[in-house]
């Protein structure tokens with residue numbers, strides 16, 4: 001009995017986790033990559049990090065789940081500095097979709113998606129149900145795709161499995177690094193919708209990296225624009241569209 | 257003509273040969289695989305580790321056997337031979353294990369860390385399975401080489417198929433030389449096939 005109760009507790013959605021940067025700088029081999037970033041993403045919001053290639057978007061994401069530690073300043077998740085979190089715990093509560101999908105080539109799709117639930121020791125039936133549910137949601141039905149290896153999927157299918165894997169343990173925070181890069185516009189739209197639905201259903205904080213303005217305006221509740229490691233703009237999508245900043249205007253050019 | 261008693265000797269010497277190789281391979285794998293895992297965590301020391309194993313392999317095998325004889329508790333015989341063969345087998349296993357583990361795709365490694373896997377989980381569930389092919393190839397190469405090198409063990413009285421070869425050389429007896437060389441070569445080929453099969457099964 002007790003066992004059953006404990007099990008249930010695991011699969012409850014985690015509390016959404018707020019993210020805050022306090023004067024964060026990051027240097028790589030002495031070169032500044034991020035310069036004095038300060039911003040707040042309240043729990044349940046979706047921050048879109050916009051910026052050109054090399055502007056520091058991925059670096060900023062990696063600071064949030066402790067893959068990198070800031071050279072100065074503080075990153076807070078759920079109000080607690082990342083340096084004070086048990087990193088294993090933080091990462092299991094944080095879904096992460098990396099640019100290249102990073103699926104385990106020796107695991108089936110099923111095992112890839114079920115990875116974090118299995119690390120968290122969810123009961124097998126519950127794991128199985130969650131995996132099925134997610135695979136259906138991303139349009140890769142379990143019966144057809146569950147037993148395949150990532151090598152037997154297309155690039156876009158791999159990306160979708162990457163998203164499902166990040167969502168599996170109902171994280172309170174999602175970090176997505178250009179998750180829809182390799183998708184056709186139709187599937188891309190579909191996944192964007194699903195992400196919006198998800199935000200309504202399960203309260204979740206997201207930091208979403210993209211260089212696509214349209215995607216940013218559609219998905220963001222807040223937008224941050226990085227330009228060579230500086231946060232040139234931070235505010236609502238509406239404010240962004242009115243922004244007079246040089247880089248912001250260059251991005252908005254695209255819409256015209 | 258096969259001289260009287262040679263067949264009985266052949267069986268016994270082959271077994272002796274196999275035994276030496278087997279023990280040496282177990283010991284080498286037991287040292288080199290964990291060693292390579294440690295080295296993979298410390299890139300700076302890893303060059304030293306590989307360098308050391310490299311130097312070991314450049315010592316001529318007969319000399320290595322000789323060097324070990326004066327060491328207490330070893331002396332002339334099997335123990336010395338096994339130690340020397342073990343030292344020889346270290347490098348290929350060490351190098352291949354290191355390549356296997358450090359060769360894991362950076363994106364896969366990053367996502368393993370980012371999913372909240374512990375270092376132990378990453379080792380057992382990601383690095384070792386993905387490196388298995390390379391590690392097994394190292395064991396196969398080391399085994400084949402060791403079977404050949406083990407013929408020299410007879411020079412320090414450790415027995416094995418080398419006994420025929422050394423006796424044949426001393427007595428100018430080609431049949432005896434072949435009686436040692438052919439089974440050793442067959443043994444090496446067989447080991448290569450068998451371990452190659454295991455390697456393919458793992459892939």
Ligand SMILES: Nc1ncnc2c1ncn2[C@@H]1O[C@H](COP(=O)(O)OP(=O)(O)OP(=O)(O)O)[C@@H](O)[C@H]1O
Pocket residue numbers: 028029033051052053054055056057058059060211
């Ligand atoms: N380990 C490192 N050492 C030195 N420089 C680095 C390192 N990692 C990244 N950089 C540099 O930091 C800058 C920001 O990199 P980052 O990966 O954050 O960019 P990005 O905005 O994600 O780009 P993209 O859209 O191309 O993925 C780049 O100029 C990159 O060359």
Ligand SMILES: [Mg+2]
Pocket residue numbers: 057058059099177
């Ligand atoms: Mg990037």
